[in-house]
Amino acid sequence: MKLLLLITLIALSASAAETVRSPDAKIIVTVELKEGRPLWSVTYGDNKIIHNGLLGVDTFSGSYTLVGTKTSAGDTTWKAVWGFLSTVRDHYNELTLELEETAATKRRLDVVLRAYNEGVAVRYVFPQQPGLKEVTVKSLLTEFKFGADHVIYSARDYQYGNATIAALKKSEGAVTVAVGGGNFVSLTDADRADFSVVSWVAKKDTPYTIVAAMHSPATGTLPFKTSWQAMVIGETAGKLVENRYLVENLNPPCAITDTSWIKPGKAICQVYNCRMVTDEIKKLMDFGSAHGFDYLEIDHSWSGAETKWTPEEIANFEKNKGPFWDKHPEWRDNVKGDLLKPAKGYVPFRPHSFQGGNYVDLDIPAIVAYGKSLKHPIGLCLYVRGALLKEFGGEHPIEEVFAHYEKWGVAGVKPGFVPPSSQKNERAIAYMVKKAAEHKLIVDIHDAFLPYGLCRTYPNLVNVEGLAGEEAEPFIPPEIKSLHDILLPFTRGIMGSFDYTPQIYKASKTHCHQVAMLGVYLGRASVRGGMKQWSPGGEGGAEIEFVEKMPGLTDEIKVTTDLGKYVTVARRKDANWYIASMSGPRAAAYQYPLTFLTPGRTYRASIYSDTPGGRKAIHTQQIVTSQTVIPIAMEPNGGHLMIVEAEK
Template identity: 25%
Template sequence: MAVGLFSLLVSMGAAAQSITSPNGLLKLTFSLTANGEPVYELTYKDKVAVKPSRLGLELKKDAGLMNGFTLLDSKTSAFDETWKPVWGEEKEIRNHYNELAVTLNQEAQKRHMVLRFRLFNEGLGFRYEFPAQQNLNYFVIKEEHTQFAMTGDHTAFWIPGDYDTQEYDYTESKLTEIRGLMQKAITDNASQAQFSLTGVQTALMMKSADGLYINLHEAALIDYSCMNLNLDDKNLIFESWLTPDAKGDKGYMQTPCQSPWRTVMVSDDARDILASRITLNLNEPCKLEDTSWIKPVKYIGVWWEMITGKSSWAYTDELPSVKLGETDYTKTKPNGRHAANNTNVKRYIDFAAEHGFSQVLVEGWNQGWEDWFGHSKDYVFDFVTPYPDFDVKMLQSYAKSKGVRLMMHHETSSSVRNYERHMDKAYQFMVDNGYNAVKSGYVGDIIPRGEHHYGQWINNHYLYAIKKAADYKIVVNAHEAVRPTGICRTYPNLIGNESARGTEYEAFGGNKPFHTTLLPFTRLIGGPMDYTPGIFDTKLSFLGEGEHSFVHTTLAKQLALYVTMYSPLQMAADLPESYERHLDAFQFIKDVAIDWDESKYLEAEPGDYLTIARKAKDSSSWFVGGITDENPRTAVVNLNFLEPGKQYVATLYADGKDAHYIDNPASYQIKKGLVTSKTRISVKEAASGGFALSLVEATAADKKAVKKWK
C-alpha cells in the first residue's frame, strides 16, 4: 500500500490517542484505519522515528486479530518507581513511564484485545494482551504482524535472521544492502536456520542519516516464540517474524495471556541506548523470596585449552560410540589429551586460589564426550558420572581447602528431553558435591527433532531450567540458549548467557575488530553476556607453528572488555601460564569489580568505539574501559565523575606505542599517578586496541609515594 493512501486510511479511522514520555521528547500516537487496523507512530523531538506501522496477529484457522477493530476503551496512566537489582550495572534502577492502554473490540468475532504502550524517556515498549473471554480462549498464532516502518535507508548493524543461533559476526550496511550481503554474512554453525534474504535478528541497532539512533528488540520473552525481523526493503518496513515449531506453527496460546514487549529505543545520543534499562523495566520484579545466595562470580576454567585444540574434552580415542551404563572406560586407553584430569584441575584450583578467583569451571569431566555431537543422540549425558581420571569428591575437597569452588558444566547436546529427564538428579548431585553454579550448553540440533532453539516450546524449557535451579539455589549461565530479554530481573539466578558470537570464535576464525563495540548496543541490551574475555596470548603461541586463528584485539583491549562487556559473571579465559608471563597486566583482571553501584557512558559510537566508567559496588573505586575498532583513535576521559576534593591513584593499562592487533598485540604500557575529579586523561588506542583504568581512593601513604598524574 502506498504511504499516501495508508496515511489517508489512518486519518479516516478512530480518533488518535497519544502519550508523551516523562521528559516530553518522545510521542506515541495510536489510531485505527478505516478498516479497523491498529496503527502506531513514534516521534522524537518532533522528528518521526517510526512511521505509521500496523499491528496485529494472523491466527491459524481463524479470521485473525488484524482488522475489523473499533475502539472500546482507552486509559492513560503514569508510573514512577526505583528498584534495586540483585546485581547489575547500578545499585538502583528508575522505572518511569507514561502508559496508554487501548481495548479494541472485534465486533464480527465478538472478542477483544488490549494494546498496552509504555513510553519511557529513551523509548517505547508495547505488547498485545488477550483477556479471558468466551470467543478467544485457545488459539494458534500463524504469524505476528508487528511493523516497524523506518523513515529512511538507515545504517544498520545486523546479523542474519535465524531460528537457532546468534553466533554471527555483525555486518554494517544500509537497509537496502542487506539482501545483497546476506549470503556473505552467513557463516557455519552447529545448528542454524535462516528464513529470508532480508531477515535479521534483534536487538537491531540502526543510525539514521539525520543522527537518530534506533534500537529494535523485545522484552520478557516468556511462553512465546522469539522474534526476528523481516525487512520489506522496498518500503523499508520491518515486520516481526516468529520462530516456528516442528509443525510450522508460531505459538500456542490460552487466555488470559500476552505477548512479549516489543521495544523501540530512540535518541540522538548513542550513550542513551547503552544507559537504557527499558528491557529490565518491562520484566516483572524478582520472584525469588531469598536472593542472598546469588553472588557475582569471577572465575577461570579448564576450557580454552579445549576450544583451541590443545586438549580434549574426551577421555579416550578408542570408542566410536558410547552407551552410558554399558561402556566401561576403565578398559580403554586414555588419549593423554583429556584436560579434565585430577592433576590439571588441581593446577587451575591452585592458580585461582593464589589470585583470588572464586570458582573454576571444568568442562569434559563427565562420561560421553566421545560421541556427543552430530548424531542426534537422545541419551547423550547423565550429568553425574565422571571419567576415571576425575575424582569429584577429592577435587571438591581440595578446592574447598583452598577457598575455591568448582563450577559445573552441563552440555545437553540440545537433547532437551534428556536434560529434563536428568535435571533433578543433576542439580542434587551439584548440591551434594558443593557446586552452586552451572554452565549449561545447547550445541547442535534440538531434540525433540524439528524444534528450534528459539521456539516457544524450547523457550519454556530454558525458563523451567532456571526455576528448577533456583529450587536448589544454583545460578545458571546458559550457552546457545535464546538471547536474553531481561528475564534476569525476575529470576536473577540467570546470572549469564552466551547467545552471541563470543571469544571462542577467536579460535575458530576470529571476530571482526568492531564486534565488541557493537555487542553492548545489541546483544547486551537484553542482559549480560558470558563473553569470556582476557586472552593474553592472542597469537595462540602454545599451538606452535601452523594454520590457526588469532585473537583480533590487543592485550590492552582484552582488559578493557571487563568494563565494556558488562556481566556479573566474568571469566579470565586464557591459560594460567599466559597470565604468569604478564602478571603486571593481569593485576587489572584481579582488581576489576563485577558488580556495580553506578555506570557512566563517556564516549560511544556503535561500530567504532566505547568508553565506559563504572563504580564498584559498596566501594569508592572506579574502573574505566575503552575500546576501538580497526581504526586507531585517542580516547578522552574526563574524571569529573570522581568525588570532588578527593585524590585517587590511577593505574592505566594502555596499548604500547607500537601496538597493533595483528603485528604487535602484546605491546602494552602501565602508568600510575594521582588524579582528582578535575583531571582529564587522553589515551591512544591502537588498531583494535583499548585501555583499562583503575581509580582507587588514595591513602595517606599513596599521597606521599605516588606522583601527580602528568
C-alpha cells in the same frame, strides 16, 4: 510504588488519537485507528522515529473498533545482584487500547504500549472472553516504520554500519538503527518465557520498515500475552547502552526470595589452563583464588561425551578409530550420556572424530570442598549438554541432575547447545533456570539462546553467550574481528549479558583489548587460559590488576564511543571507577575527560595502555581529579584500562 489506574469505559470514536508519554515527556507515542487498523507513531524530542506503523497480530481479522482505554503508571526501584547497575529504576507510563473486531465474531484484543525515558515497548494481550479459550499467534504485525532508509547495525551477519534497512538480513539478535540527529534506537524482545523468539527483517513492499518475524507459532490459554517488542532509545550511541536496562524492566520482578547465595564475580575455565584432573583443577583454583576469581568452570567431556552415542555411532567409531583408542577401551563407558558422575579415562571428542580426546580423572566433591576452603573461595561450575536433559530430548530430568549437583555442593551450571527459539524450548529454558535457582545453582547458557531480561526474575542467570564469541573467532573475517568486539555492546549487548569468554592471550589482539572485554560486556565475566600467561615467566603482566579489582556489581555506567572506531565503558562502584576501552581494526586516539569524578576529590589512577607497535601492556600511575583529561591511545585491535580509586 506508585500505581495510577484510570479506566475509560465509554467507546471512543474511530478517529480519536490516543497518546502516552515517557515520564520525562521526551518520548511521545501516538496511536489511532484508520479504517479500522491501529497505527502508531513514536517521537523522540523533535525526531519522529516511527511513522504510522501498523499494530496487531495475524490471529484476528485486523479490522477493529476501539471500545475503551486504560492508562497506568509505575515507578519502582529494584536491586540487581550483578551487572552495570546495583539499583534500577522501573519508571513508565502505560496505555492499553481495548479493541474489538468489526467482524461478527467481535473478538477482543488489547494493545499494551509502554513509554519509558529509555524507550518504548508494545505487546498484545488476549483477554478472557466468551466463546474463546485458546489462541495461536503465527505472526506479529507490528511495523517499526522509519522515515528513511537508515543505516543499521546487526551482529548476526556483521552488518556494522555498511548496510541500510532495505538490505537488512534476517537478524536473530537486536538490530540498531541510526535514526538521525545523533540518535540511535535498538529493536529487541523482552519477557519471552512463554513465547517464540523473533528475528528482525525488512518488510517487503513497505519501505524503511522492520518487523519481528516469529520463529514458530505460539499458543496459549486465555488470558494470553505475547512477548514485548521493545525499542530502546538513546540520545547518542553511548546512551543507548546506558538505557538498555529497559529490557530487564519489561520482565517480572525477582522470584527468588533469598538471593544472598548468588555471588557476582568472575570465572576462569579449565580450557587452555589444565587437564580435567583433580590435582590440576585444585592448582587452577589456587591461582584463581589468589587473583580474585570467584568461580572455576569445567567444560565439556567431564562426564563423558556430549551426547549419548547411538549403536550405529559406536560401531562406526569402532571401525574407524585410530590405534590410540585400542589402548584406552574405557572410551566405551564414556559415551553413554551420563550427567551424574565424572567420566574415567579418555573421552572421544565426537562420534566422527577418530583421533584424540580429553583425559578425565575428577573427584567432584573433593574439588568443591577444596574451593570452599580457600581464603578467597572458588565455586565450581559444570558444563551440561542440553541434549542430555529430558526437557530437551535427553534422558536426564533437569530436577534430578540439579538436585544431584546441589548435593555435591556445585555452585553453577553451564548449559551448552540448549535448543532455543520455539515457544516449547523457551518455556523449557525458563524452567531450567527456575529449577537451577531452587537448587542454588547459577547459570551461564552457551550457544544459540538469546537473552530477554529473564535475569531480573531469576538473577541466578548470570550470563549468556548467544551469537559469536571467542569460539566463533576462527570463522570471523580478520578485518571484522575487533570491529565485532567494539560493536557488540550496541547490538547483541542491548539484549542482555554477553559471555565472550576471551582466550588469554590471542596473538591477534593486544593484552589490554582482551582484558577490557571483562569490563565492557555485561554479565559475569569469564576467561579461558590465563594461569600460564599471568604467572611468573608468562607473557602477561600487571594488567591482571584490572581483573582482580573489577567488581561483578557496579553502581553506575557511562559509555563513550565513536561508533566503529572505539568504545569506552566506565563503571563506578562506591567512589571508585573501572574504565575499559577497546579499539577496532584501526588505531584510535582521543582525549578522555574524567568529569564524572567527584569535584574536589583526588584519586589515584592505575593505567594500562598498549605498547606502541606491540601487544603487551605498559603500566603507569598518576593522581587525577575531575579536571583531568586522560589521553587514550590504542593500537589496532587494542585496548586501554584504568582503575581510578579515591584517596582517603
